[in-house]
Amino acid sequence: PIxxxxxxxxxxxxxxxGLAAAKQAAELGARVAVFDYVTPSPKGTKWGLxxxxxxxxxxxxxxxxxxxxLGEAVHEAAAFGWVIPDIKSxxxxxxxxxxxxxxxxxxxxxxxxxxxxxxKVEYINALGYFKDPHTIGGIMxxxxxxxxxxxxxxxxxxxRPKYPDIPGAIENGITSDDIFSLSQPPGKTLIVGAGYxxxxxxxxxxxxxxxxxxxxxxxxxxxxxQQMANIIAEEMEQRGVHxxxxxxxxxxxxxxxxxxxxxxxxxxxxxxxxxxxxxxAIGRRALTKDLKLENAGVICIPDDDKIxxxxxxxxxxxxxAVGDILHKKPxxxxxxxxxxxxxxxxLFANSSETMDYTNIATTVFSPLEYGCVGLSxxxxxxxxxxxxxxxxxxxxxxTEFFIPQKDNSHCYLKVVTLRNNDQKVIGMHFIGPNAGExxxxxxxxxxxxxxxxxxxSTVGIHPTSAEELIRVFITKRSKMDPKPQS
Ligand code: FAD
Ligand code: NA7
Numbered sequence: 137p138i139x140x141x142x143x144x145x146x147x148x149x150x151x152x153x154g155l156a157a158a159k160q161a162a163e164l165g166a167r168v169a170v171f172d173y174v175t176p177s178p179k180g181t182k183w184g185l186x187x188x189x190x191x192x193x194x195x196x197x198x199x200x201x202x203x204x205x206l207g208e209a210v211h212e213a214a215a216f217g218w219v220i221p222d223i224k225s226x227x228x229x230x231x232x233x234x235x236x237x238x239x240x241x242x243x244x245x246x247x248x249x250x251x252x253x254x255x256k257v258e259y260i261n262a263l264g265y266f267k268d269p270h271t272i273g274g275i276m277x278x279x280x281x282x283x284x285x286x287x288x289x290x291x292x293x294x295x296r297p298k299y300p301d302i303p304g305a306i307e308n309g310i311t312s313d314d315i316f317s318l319s320q321p322p323g324k325t326l327i328v329g330a331g332y333x334x335x336x337x338x339x340x341x342x343x344x345x346x347x348x349x350x351x352x353x354x355x356x357x358x359x360x361x362q363q364m365a366n367i368i369a370e371e372m373e374q375r376g377v378h379x380x381x382x383x384x385x386x387x388x389x390x391x392x393x394x395x396x397x398x399x400x401x402x403x404x405x406x407x408x409x410x411x412x413x414x415x416x417a418i419g420r421r422a423l424t425k426d427l428k429l430e431n432a433g434v435i436c437i438p439d440d441d442k443i444x445x446x447x448x449x450x451x452x453x454x455x456x457a458v459g460d461i462l463h464k465k466p467x468x469x470x471x472x473x474x475x476x477x478x479x480x481x482x483l484f485a486n487s488s489e490t491m492d493y494t495n496i497a498t499t500v501f502s503p504l505e506y507g508c509v510g511l512s513x514x515x516x517x518x519x520x521x522x523x524x525x526x527x528x529x530x531x532x533x534x535t536e537f538f539i540p541q542k543d544n545s546h547c548y549l550k551v552v553t554l555r556n557n558d559q560k561v562i563g564m565h566f567i568g569p570n571a572g573e574x575x576x577x578x579x580x581x582x583x584x585x586x587x588x589x590x591x592x593s594t595v596g597i598h599p600t601s602a603e604e605l606i607r608v609f610i611t612k613r614s615k616m617d618p619k620p621q622s
Pocket of ligand 1: 148152153171195197292458461468
């Protein structure tokens with residue numbers, strides 16, 4: 137029979153979610169094409185195939201975090217007996233770091249392309265848009281339009297950093313799209329925004345030795361447990377990050393000696409300072425505008441331009457969406473990947489498994505890391521009521537902190553449980569080294585209906601920081617001191 141459509145699935149966006157769905161579909165025998173196109177940032181930064189995570193997100197962020205941790209480790213090593221000549225002159229070579237990071241990214245871009253080829257997924261380097269509900273067009277580099285038809289279409293175009301609407305912001309500021317490939321060292325840096333991206337960038341820049349300031353509009357890490365968020369900010373402050381609270385930028389202007397920033401402080405007074413780099417981390421805008429969704433009848437939420445899908449299906453039955461483009465879903469790579477794979481299995485392998493967006497663990501690499509899964513204390517209070525939850529908490533001392541006399545006053549954890557018979561664990565929060573590694577396994581335990589008695593019956597691995605989550609016994613309600621006794 138003559139096929140009605142050129143492809144079984146066309147994916148708009150070759151990032152975490154789109155590529156995972158495309159590869160899974162192709163493995164299941166579907167005919168698949170992926171459109172991926174990167175619009176350069178206002179500073180002109182552009183990158184290859186693979187989306188945000190690989191090029192300007194998780195991967196370069198984690199590598200720069202690691203670079204900052206290694207700087208710390210050099211000094212710790214001296215305390216452990218390593219002979220490091222002239223330790224005072226140890227410093228980062230920014231150019232070498234950014235070249236190493238960019239080389240790794242280019243190798244991932246290449247492997248991704250080869251992988252698509254091997255899996256027979258057609259890669260089309262063009263900005264795709266809907267011509268009608270089953271037809272996608274995209275202008276390619278040679279100026280020609282590539283038009284394809286598809287039975288199913290997946291929207292996975294993600295988002296890009298926002299700029300504030302103030303004079304000079306776009307001309308003189310950068311975002312996370314630019315920082316990882318900056319050719320010059322960033323120098324004295326102002327970061328506007330105290331979400332996880334702002335804090336992580338501030339953390340590694342300070343760790344690399346740059347004078348770093350975070351401008352906070354209201355609270356730290358909105359959406360995260362606020363006690364943990366404030367401990368993270370205190371810890372960063374102790375390491376040398378400056379915080380300007382309750383402040384809003386007003387004007388950004390290039391001057392002979394740097395970038396002049398005016399901001400309004402909490403008293404309504406205008407303050408100013410000069411920086412070498414101003415980085416905006418004030419949230420991300422969904423890229424639905426370029427898609428001409430109206431040609432396909434797909435509806436967006438007007439507030440955030442995102443798509444409100446049910447089991448990743450939009451209001452148009454054969455058009456789906458995964459990843460950062462989804463309304464009120466966690467903006468995380470593994471979420472996009474998992475949802476994308478499950479969707480392709482439902483479309484092409486008769487699977488009925490749907491994506492569970494609850495109890496997704498995450499970590500802020502801040503640089504003392506904060507990992508969490510499940511509910512924050514505030515959310516648990518709202519959902520279950522204060523009388524029905526028990527919070528266990530503890531400060532602890534990582535063994536490896538003793539010899540170099542590293543400050544451990546912010547190594548803190550908390551376990552949120554229900555108070556009924558089962559004492560189900562509904563949230564776990566951990567600040568300390570390798571928090572991401574620590575929390576990952578506990579996320580599986582929570583998904584398997586972990587209870588507090590089971591947690592307590594687990595035997596720890598000594599000496600680790602993770603075992604502290606098992607040793608916890610002091611409730612907040614008891615008002616006992618959660619500081620370690622020894
Ligand atoms: P994306 O990965 O953004 O991919 C979308 C792709 O579509 C892009 O290549 C885009 O250029 C392209 N595109 C857009 N419009 C079109 C169009 N019309 N036609 C064709 N192509 C188009 N998540 C984590 O889990 N852990 C982390 O540690 C982490 N750190 C992060 C750090 C930073 C600085 C940032 C910015 C993000 C971080 N994230 C992290 C979030 C993670 O990167 C995203 O959640 C993830 O990349 C979303 O995947 P996606 O498939 O929805 O979109
Ligand atoms: P987030 O997590 O949305 O955080 C944005 C931060 O920027 C937050 O602290 C905001 O303060 C602040 N913000 C927002 N708009 C402004 C303006 N105009 N001026 C100053 N400060 C501002 O974004 P991220 O970039 O960290 O993360 C991107 C996404 O990844 C995010 O959507 C998460 O879901 C995951 P507020 O608390 O609103 O006062």
